Amino acid sequence: MSITLVAGLGNPGRDYEKTRHNLGWVVVEALAKKHGLTWKPQPQFEAEVARWDAAPGRTCYLAKPLTFMNDSGRALGALARFYRVPVASVVAVYDDLTIDLGLVKVSVTGSAGGHNGVASLLEHLGDGFVRYRLGIGPKEPPQMDLKDFVLGKFTPDQHILLTQHLDPYLSGLDLLLSRGTEVAMNQLNRREPK
Numbered sequence: 786m787s788i789t790l791v792a793g794l795g796n797p798g799r800d801y802e803k804t805r806h807n808l809g810w811v812v813v814e815a816l817a818k819k820h821g822l823t824w825k826p827q828p829q830f831e832a833e834v835a836r837w838d839a840a841p842g843r844t845c846y847l848a849k850p851l852t853f854m855n856d857s858g859r860a861l862g863a864l865a866r867f868y869r870v871p872v873a874s875v876v877a878v879y880d881d882l883t884i885d886l887g888l889v890k891v892s893v894t895g896s897a898g899g900h901n902g903v904a905s906l907l908e909h910l911g912d913g914f915v916r917y918r919l920g921i922g923p924k925e926p927p928q929m930d931l932k933d934f935v936l937g938k939f940t941p942d943q944h945i946l947l948t949q950h951l952d953p954y955l956s957g958l959d960l961l962l963s964r965g966t967e968v969a970m971n972q973l974n975r976r977e978p979k
Contacts, residue, residue: 788915788962790870791816792848794857794879794902805921806935808947809879810849812919812954817847819955824849830867832860839962846870855901858909865910875914876961877906880935884920886943887950889957891969892916899931915966917958 793813794806801807817824822835835847846868850860857877865875873893879902884890894912897904906914924934939947961969 788845788876789843789874790846790848790861790865790868791876791878791958791962792850792857792861792864794854794877795849796854797849797851801936803938803944804936805880805939806854807880808919808921809877809917811947812878812917812951812958813847813849815951816955816958822847827864830860830863832864834864845962854905856905857902858905858907861906862909872910872913873915875910876917876958877903877914878917878958879903879919880921881918882922882924882931882935884918885922886920887946888920889954889973890916890918890920891957891961891966891973892918893966915961917961919954 791813793809793811795801795810796804796807817835820837822837824833824835827834831850831852833849833851837845837847839845846864848861848864850857852860861875861877864870865872879900881890881900883898893915897907903916921935924931957969957973960972
């Protein structure tokens with residue numbers, strides 16, 4: 786099954802721009818920039834969408850839901866129905882607190898794990914979409930409220946680390962899109978933190 790809808794999860798608005806919760810948006814925006822794609826507002830889906838003719842006869846859509854993180858599934862469900870994209874051909878790119886900063890994990894099933902954006906996707910799309918999980922952990926300090934942590938901004942050092950990891954994030958996504966989930970899981974899930 787080839788991937789035809791890649792969605793970066795995040796929150797719209799300047800207040801959320803450099804927060805941990807918007808890492809999915811950052812990576813999908815970088816993917817669009819790398820391939821020279823143009824974002825177009827699609828109010829009927831509450832999203833911005835970029836069309837990508839990835840290969841002859843193969844069109845992929847990149848999406849940024851504008852519904853706020855906790856309602857991401859509403860936008861993605863509408864997009865998937867409109868473009869007739871089966872759930873297995875959808876990739877959600879999002880931040881994951883249980884993975885160390887700088888690492889990526891690819892998975893296909895599982896619970897939302899406390900991530901409201903993923904819970905919304907499960908509600909509106911169903912299970913079986915591909916999860917491209919970008920590490921933002923560990924939570925420091927541990928007693929910090931989860932919401933405050935994910936809506937907090939990266940420290941300057943973390944920002945440098947993320948900038949260094951942007952190319953590997955994109956090459957991992959390209960690998961997933963060109964070679965499929967199994968290959969991506971085998972190669973990306975084994976990597977150790979630097």
